Amino acid sequence: MIESCHEELLELIWTIEEEHGETEKELLIKKEGSSSAETYLQTLVDNGYILLKNNNVILTKKGQAEARLIIRRHRLAERLLHDVLEVKEESMDSSACEFEHFLSEEVTTSICTLLGHPSTCPHGKSIPPGDCCVKTNKEIQPVVFPLTELQTGKNAKISYIVTKFHGRLDRLSSMGLLPGVKIHLHQKYPTYVIQMGQTQIAIDSTVARDIYVRHG
Amino acid sequence: MHIDTTNTSKIALVGNPNVGKSVIFGLLTGKYVTVSNYPGTTVEVSRGIYKGLDGGSEVIDTPGANSLIPLSEDEAVARDILLESYNKRIVQVVDAKNLRRGLLITTQIAEMGLPVLLVLNMWDELLDRGMNVDINALQGSLKIPIVKTIATHKVGFRELFHSIPHASVPELRINYGKFIEEGISHVCRILNNATVVNDRALAIMLLSHDESLEKKLQQKLPPDSFQEIARIREDVQKHFSNPLSYVISIKRSQFVDNLIEKVTTSAGNEREARPFTRGVFFFFLVPLFAFFIGYKLVSLLLFTISMKLSIPDLLSMILQLSAGGMMSLCFTLYLYETEFKTRKKISETLGRITMHPIAAFPLLIIILWAVYKWVGEFGSGVCVDFLESKIFGSAETPSDGFNICIYIPFIKKIYTFTHINFAGINYYIGLLAQKIISKDNLIYELFLNEQSGLIQVGLTYAIAIVFPIVGFFFLAFGIMEDSGYLPRLAVMVDKIFKQIGLNGKAVLPMVLGLGCDTMATMTTRILNTKKERIIATLLLALAIPCSAQLGVIASVLGSISGIYFAAYALIICSQLLFVGYLSSKILPGAPSDFLMEIPPFRMPKISNIFIKTFYRVNWFMKEAVPLFVLGTLVLFVATKLGVLSFVERMGKPVIEHFLGLPVEATRGFILGFLRRDYGAVSIFKVLEEQGKGHGIDPKQLLVSLVVITLFIPCIANFFVMIKERGAKNAFLMFAFILPYSILIGGLLKIVLRVF
Numbered sequence: 001m002i003e004s005c006h007e008e009l010l011e012l013i014w015t016i017e018e019e020h021g022e023t024e025k026e027l028l029i030k031k032e033g034s035s036s037a038e039t040y041l042q043t044l045v046d047n048g049y050i051l052l053k054n055n056n057v058i059l060t061k062k063g064q065a066e067a068r069l070i071i072r073r074h075r076l077a078e079r080l081l082h083d084v085l086e087v088k089e090e091s092m093d094s095s096a097c098e099f100e101h102f103l104s105e106e107v108t109t110s111i112c113t114l115l116g117h118p119s120t121c122p123h124g125k126s127i128p129p130g131d132c133c134v135k136t137n138k139e140i141q142p143v144v145f146p147l148t149e150l151q152t153g154k155n156a157k158i159s160y161i162v163t164k165f166h167g168r169l170d171r172l173s174s175m176g177l178l179p180g181v182k183i184h185l186h187q188k189y190p191t192y193v194i195q196m197g198q199t200q201i202a203i204d205s206t207v208a209r210d211i212y213v214r215h216g
Numbered sequence: 217m218h219i220d221t222t223n224t225s226k227i228a229l230v231g232n233p234n235v236g237k238s239v240i241f242g243l244l245t246g247k248y249v250t251v252s253n254y255p256g257t258t259v260e261v262s263r264g265i266y267k268g269l270d271g272g273s274e275v276i277d278t279p280g281a282n283s284l285i286p287l288s289e290d291e292a293v294a295r296d297i298l299l300e301s302y303n304k305r306i307v308q309v310v311d312a313k314n315l316r317r318g319l320l321i322t323t324q325i326a327e328m329g330l331p332v333l334l335v336l337n338m339w340d341e342l343l344d345r346g347m348n349v350d351i352n353a354l355q356g357s358l359k360i361p362i363v364k365t366i367a368t369h370k371v372g373f374r375e376l377f378h379s380i381p382h383a384s385v386p387e388l389r390i391n392y393g394k395f396i397e398e399g400i401s402h403v404c405r406i407l408n409n410a411t412v413v414n415d416r417a418l419a420i421m422l423l424s425h426d427e428s429l430e431k432k433l434q435q436k437l438p439p440d441s442f443q444e445i446a447r448i449r450e451d452v453q454k455h456f457s458n459p460l461s462y463v464i465s466i467k468r469s470q471f472v473d474n475l476i477e478k479v480t481t482s483a484g485n486e487r488e489a490r491p492f493t494r495g496v497f498f499f500f501l502v503p504l505f506a507f508f509i510g511y512k513l514v515s516l517l518l519f520t521i522s523m524k525l526s527i528p529d530l531l532s533m534i535l536q537l538s539a540g541g542m543m544s545l546c547f548t549l550y551l552y553e554t555e556f557k558t559r560k561k562i563s564e565t566l567g568r569i570t571m572h573p574i575a576a577f578p579l580l581i582i583i584l585w586a587v588y589k590w591v592g593e594f595g596s597g598v599c600v601d602f603l604e605s606k607i608f609g610s611a612e613t614p615s616d617g618f619n620i621c622i623y624i625p626f627i628k629k630i631y632t633f634t635h636i637n638f639a640g641i642n643y644y645i646g647l648l649a650q651k652i653i654s655k656d657n658l659i660y661e662l663f664l665n666e667q668s669g670l671i672q673v674g675l676t677y678a679i680a681i682v683f684p685i686v687g688f689f690f691l692a693f694g695i696m697e698d699s700g701y702l703p704r705l706a707v708m709v710d711k712i713f714k715q716i717g718l719n720g721k722a723v724l725p726m727v728l729g730l731g732c733d734t735m736a737t738m739t740t741r742i743l744n745t746k747k748e749r750i751i752a753t754l755l756l757a758l759a760i761p762c763s764a765q766l767g768v769i770a771s772v773l774g775s776i777s778g779i780y781f782a783a784y785a786l787i788i789c790s791q792l793l794f795v796g797y798l799s800s801k802i803l804p805g806a807p808s809d810f811l812m813e814i815p816p817f818r819m820p821k822i823s824n825i826f827i828k829t830f831y832r833v834n835w836f837m838k839e840a841v842p843l844f845v846l847g848t849l850v851l852f853v854a855t856k857l858g859v860l861s862f863v864e865r866m867g868k869p870v871i872e873h874f875l876g877l878p879v880e881a882t883r884g885f886i887l888g889f890l891r892r893d894y895g896a897v898s899i900f901k902v903l904e905e906q907g908k909g910h911g912i913d914p915k916q917l918l919v920s921l922v923v924i925t926l927f928i929p930c931i932a933n934f935f936v937m938i939k940e941r942g943a944k945n946a947f948l949m950f951a952f953i954l955p956y957s958i959l960i961g962g963l964l965k966i967v968l969r970v971f
Binding site: 165166167168169170171172173174175176178179180181186187189190191193197198199200201202203204206207 | 282283285287311313314316317320341345347458459461462465466469470473567568571572573703706707708709710711714719720809810811812813814815816
């Protein structure tokens with residue numbers, strides 16, 4: 001098992017590679033700034049995380065996977081501190097450095113979900129997506145959306161109706177506008193007009209906002 | 217009409233809005249009820265007798281309902297009829313092409329355990345859309361008689377009559393899932409057959425939290441049972457995140473969807489209009505009509521500004537022609553691109569274009585213009601003139617008769633058949649009267665006085681002026697209603713109506729108000745909330761001139777100049793919006809959702825429009841003629857007793873100084889309470905007399921007409937306001953409108969002085 005100092009090094013290798021395309025050993029040691037950098041590097045080589053080739057440091061497959069998770073934790077932590085806890089930039093960096101070492105996989109996923117699967121950190125660098133992000137992209141996010149975002153002239157299927165108003169729900173369901181029903185959006189202006197079977201129904205934009213649909 | 221309810225069965229017509237219940241009612245009973253292509257027109261329950269069954273049975277036409285768990289007043293009416301305790305058969309009318317929505321109700325009737333006959337109406341429209349319903353399969357699943365009809369063409373009625381006695385309870389049972397079913401059985405135990413209606417149906421309604429039903433059951437159940445029911449409902453609700461009524465609706469809808477899958481087939485290809493018809497429509501009629509729209513829009517614009525600017529004829533010709541060309545090009549290209557290529561039906565294209573975000577607005581202006589030409593110029597100009605001066609005439613002087621002639625268009629000649637030497641009904645009555653009594657006799661004056669005789673003014677006025685105007689308006693309104701244009705208008709004005717606390721649905725009472733505010737106030741019932749009904753009633757009373765009044769105003773102002781008519785329209789519209797906006801802010805309550813079914817665009821049936829107009833005018837005349845005569849009588853008495861001059865003196869400071877009108881105009885305002893249009897005419901006459909020789913002062917005229925329009929509603933309308941909204945609300949509105957209209961008039965006078 002590697003320690004947090006080794007993780008820092010792996011993280012550094014990833015960021016340098018991200019910026020320059022390759023990692024020179026000298027630059028890495030200079031940036032690390034610690035006297036024992038050389039020993040840490042050797043430990044990583046021994047554990048099969050990196051290869052040393054022509055004065056360049058190259059991540060192995062194992063190293064890449066590990067670095068990716070560290071980066072992901074670090075940048076998600078930054079987002080959390082920045083967006084939710086509103087921590088100032090200086091302390092954000094140092095705290096994030098600590099977060100990356102102790103966040104478990106499960107907690108990382110929760111944070112990622114909480115933040116809505118962000119794709120970049122506050123500095124604008126990309127956050128490597130985890131399994132949870134991939135899933136969301138496929139299943140939920142762009143698939144179900146309010147009727148107001150459907151393009152005119154397109155067909156859709158009602159997924160669900162979310163509204164605070166009980167009466168509105170009853171009115172829609174008594175018209176037969178229920179989940180699973182196929183609709184066609186005729187126009188949005190001046191009022192929404194949808195076609196359901198052979199019935200044309202005019203609805204307000206406020207009601208249309210509560211109807212969630214998917215393409216189909 | 218009295219029938220013994222104990223030993224006859226009743227027939228209740230039930231169905232979604234706008235499926236043709238009223239037409240079928242008419243065919244069953246031979247009685248006419250207003251038939252319309254606008255959802256929710258039947259607000260009152262009509263009853264008639266069907267003689268086909270032994271002893272005859274009463275037929276009840278219910279307002280359209282989408283669900284038997286009511287969400288509005290009219291749906292509650294429909295539901296209550298089904299719950300009443302007597303022997304009855306249900307004739308459920310379904311729009312065949314919208315079978316799914318109809319069957320949602322059938323399942324509810326089945327739960328109630330009532331015998332049903334299913335009528336699949338508008339069968340032709342189903343076939344037109346390339347669909348088919350396997351009636352035998354549906355009959356097999358539901359075990360009830362089903363007939364197909366085309367009610368407006370009287371197709372399929374023999375089977376309908378034959379099948380009524382065979383109506384039976386549908387064999388279906390929806391499984392609502394473990395938790396709800398348990399809840400139902402618990403509630404059933406409490407109900408314990410306390411009512412005539414099936415317990416299961418009541419239990420489902422109660423679980424859906426139908427408050428109006430709880431009120432109805434109050435006498436039949438012990439008081440603590442409602443707490444028990446509420447507790448059961450809460451227990452069941454714990455298992456679901458959505459409201460129970462919604463969960464139940466979804467289950468019901470799934471059941472119906474399964475059923476429908478088995479019985480409907482889609483032939484795939486819709487029946488297309490013949491290529492020739494389509495060609496003519498898209499490449500001849502559309503360009504031609506669009507050219508006309510563009511041409512007319514510019515000419516209307518030029519007419520409005522012609523007071524201030526003089527535009528050379530040639531320039532205006534060029535402007536009009538180019539606008540026509542542009543419009544023609546735009547419409548044709550757009551329709552060719554979007555509609556012609558996709559092989560849409562012509563009626564669908566028309567339906568879509570009349571609520572298109574851009575194209576619908578020029579269309580609307582042209583339609584308004586056409587209605588004005590029809591009602592304002594032809595109806596209240598030509599026809600009124602003929603009836604008033606030729607047919608009725610005056611008791612004093614004979615009219616010079618009229619010619620029966622024909623106008624031959626191309627050679628521009630009038631061919632006269634004969635001259636009718638008819639001196640006017642009133643003249644003959646006058647002659648006859650003078651044989652018995654002298655002209656100075658009080659009784660002669662009472663009936664034939666030039667200013668306030670009951671026949672000379674009251675009756676003549678009602679029949680010669682109001683009758684044609686109202687008749688022509690209702691004809692135009694009927695066409696808009698039956699073609700399906702009105703609901704599309706609702707779509708277009710929804711955004712604006714939202715600002716004044718109403719929604720698009722209110723377009724029906726508002727447009728009907730242009731015909732008769734009294735009738736329109738009654739239809740405010742179709743609106744969803746109390747707040748909306750109050751606002752609509754207030755705006756109708758304040759700012760919507762009725763057709764009789766508008767006819768007079770349009771002909772008076774139009775004869776002076778276009779710009780004054782435009783100014784008048786602008787002021788009235790701004791008041792409508794301003795007062796509406798204010799009252800939407802002041803009155804408590806949230807705005808209601810606009811959720812309306814848009815019926816298909818149809819070719820209106822001329823016979824139906826005439827019948828409908830006949831019934832509406834008939835109703836109107838019954839209401840109006842007595843009031844006219846009464847009003848004239850009041851005026852006559854007031855003149856003789858000197859009350860009028862007293863009121864004139866009282867009103868003098870306001871009328872003369874604040875509004876800048878002659879004192880005699882007071883009489884017009886008093887008359888305005890009896891008949892709004894009547895007031896407008898009499899003010900016009902006063903101004904005409906005052907300006908003898910040098911013409912009427914248009915500014916004075918504008919002020920007086922604005923005030924008389926905004927002024928308190930006529931007495932008939934006021935009575936209906938009391939009936940519909942309660943005496944307190946009606947008097948509050950009255951107390952607001954009276955000073956407000958005078959205030960606006962005064963402000964207008966000051967503003968006009970600047971110009």
